[in-house]
Amino acid sequence: MAIEMRQQMKMVQQLVMTPQLQQAIKLLQLSRIELQDVVRQELEENPVLDESLEQEEIRDVDQFELQEKEELPPADTGDFKEVAAGEETRTDLDWESYLEGYNYSAGEQYYDDDDERPSYENILTKKGTLFDHLVWQLNLNRFTDRERTIGAEIIGNIDEDGYLRTTASDIALVCQAEEQEVEAVIGRIQDFDPAGVGARDLRECLLLQVRSLNMCGTIVEGILLHHLKDLEQRKYKPIAKALGCDVNDILLSARLIASLDPKPGRIYGQEDIQYISPDIFVYKVGEEYVVTLNEEGLPNLRINPLYAPEPKTEKSEKSEKSEKSEKSEKSEKSEKDNGGAKVDEYLNDKMRSAMWLIKSIHQRQRTIYKTSKSIVKFQREFFDKGIEYLKPLVLRDVAEDIGMHESTISRVTTNKYMQTPQGLFELKYFFNSGISTSDGDFIASESVKNKIKEILENEDPRKPYSDQKLAELLSANQINIARRTVTKYREMLRIGSSSERKRLF
Incomplete structure (x- = not known):
């Protein structure tokens, strides 16, 4: 059969996800904090999108200004007495104590001389890292330049838990040194603070801490050297028999080992506490539960009035048609040359993007609200009595209740949290098997x-x-x-x- 090239027309139907639909799906599964970041980025990039103030807030500002004007003193100055040039004034006031007790500013302090200013070290709030702490000790100790280079390479391979995550041979290869020389520097770094740093496994880490307590040759060291596996399985009698001591001594040694830190570097950890901000609040008002969305931090988006299209009237449409007929091809060509068409295209693109973002956010909020209301309806006994009365629930139940697809419910319940009278729970928590x-x-x-x-x-x-x-x-x-x-x-x-x-x- 001969191979040939030919054209063939074929008509098929397939689902194509538009960029707008992809954006809506993405916004649906974002948490509230992630949504805030997306909205802020869009506000910076899209000039058509604008943040509007709530009407109530504007009204409050106006009322505040009105009250401030009402509290101003009257303009009548007839009650003030002028002081003549030769008239004596009060001299019994202690002006120094008055000026010392007077606060010029709630948050600022003024200094006449640079020596009176606090040092920058006293106002820094950055937490030191384990790497900085070890490098500081490396520079304090007496090392040669070659040893300091090897030590810097060793410290660079110590993780946040304080363990050395490479071998001496690899460090020797990088630093072009002998392996025995690298082992000697590792031994000196293992004497640094915190105790146990620079170890290559848990056994070595605990041994370093025991030796820092001057407990060499004790039962504790014997357990760590030869019976760590038995200690994990709490086989105290076989350990006592092997070491030739009493079981109570093994129990005391095990208690001491349990007090050691298996991760000595975590006291310098840089992990920040991540607080959960609920997306939904559920309150009990009377005998009913009220669902409210947490919209704190979410800006109220609108189209910038400078770019918003004006509403067309019959008169404006007629004048627009007459103007279009009067325009010549020369003026249209000059307008394109000036870049007007590109500006219009850019603004139209940004206008569509802004309107779709606003629509997607509103749709997301409505979907979350419907899903939360359905969950409260299915799990009413849980909200009344507690976790013992949590009912089996699957995504299909909620999807059929609110008339949506299971995949939509799955996206809505991802990374969303609900604050309830029973505590804070992820929406996924309410869906479980029976x-x-x-x-x-x-x-x-x-x-x-x-x-x-x-x-x-x-x-x-x-x-x-x-x-x-x-x-x-x-x-x-x-x-x-x-x-x-x-x-x-x-x-x-x-x-x-x-x-x-x-x-x-």
């Missing part, structure tokens, strides 16, 4: 996890419950659940096994 009970009802999986957590909090640490025992206790509470499911839920709660939870001291 587990059958003995009386034929269903209970939410989150309620089962909470029940497991309550049981483990009240157990005897010397005799912790096994997963099989937890399954039996749940069965006594009419919750039929298998042992492997208990294990899965316990691991999801980040709770250790019975052997890991066991405490002998």
Whole structure:
């Protein structure tokens, strides 16, 4: 069969996502803080988009100015007495104490001399890093230039937890030095503060801290050197038998080891606390729950009046038609040459972008509100009584209730938080599978996890419950659940096994 090239027409239907639709989907799954960043960026880039003040705020400002004018003293100056040139005035006032007690400014201080100003070190608020702290100690100690170069390379490979994440051979290759020389510098850096820094694994980190406490040759060092695995599994009797000591001494040593810091560098960590800002507030007013959206920080967007199109009347349309007919081809050509067409195209593009952004944000807020109202309706008992009454709920239930697709509900509930009378919860929290009970009802999986957590909090640490025992206790509470499911839920709660939870001291 001969190979040939030919043209062929074909008509098909396919779904094409326009840039506007992609933007709407993106805005739908953004959190409130992320949406604020997007809006601020759009305000900076789009001249057609503008931020408007609320009418109530403008009214408040006007009332404030009016009250300020009313509080001004009257213009009548007839009550003021003029002081003659030869008349004596009061001399019993202590002007120095008056001036010292008078605040010139609430936030500013003035200094006559530079020596009276506070040093910049006393007003800096930047938190020092582990890297800066180690480099400072490196410069304080007596190192040769070659050793200081090797030390700087070693410190650069120490992570935020304080562990050295490379080998001596790699550092020797980079610095063109002998491996023994690098090991010597590593040993000196391991004496730096904080104790345990520069270690290559957990065992070495704990040994460095023990040796900094002058506990070399003790039972603690013996446990770390030879029985760290047994200590993790709480096999105290085999450790005591191997070291030839009493079990109580092993328990005391284990308590000391537990007090050591496995991550010595985290005290210099730069992680900022991330506070959760709720997107929805749920209040109980009487017997009903009221859902309100948190719009704090979200600017009220509008089209800039300078670029907004004016409404057309019949008279303006007739005059516009007459003007168009009078224009010649020469004037149109000159207008294009001057760049007017490009300006109009740019403004029209920005106008469409601004109007679509405003529409997408309004649609996003309406969708979040509808979804939240539906969740409150399905989980009414949870809001009234607590987590034990959380019902099984899936995305399909809410989607059918508000007439939207499941994928839309999934995007809406991503990174959104609801402040309720029971606490702060992510919207995803209200969607969970159901587990059958003995009386034929269903209970939410989150309620089962909470029940497991309550049981483990009240157990005897010397005799912790096994997963099989937890399954039996749940069965006594009419919750039929298998042992492997208990294990899965316990691991999801980040709770250790019975052997890991066991405490002998």
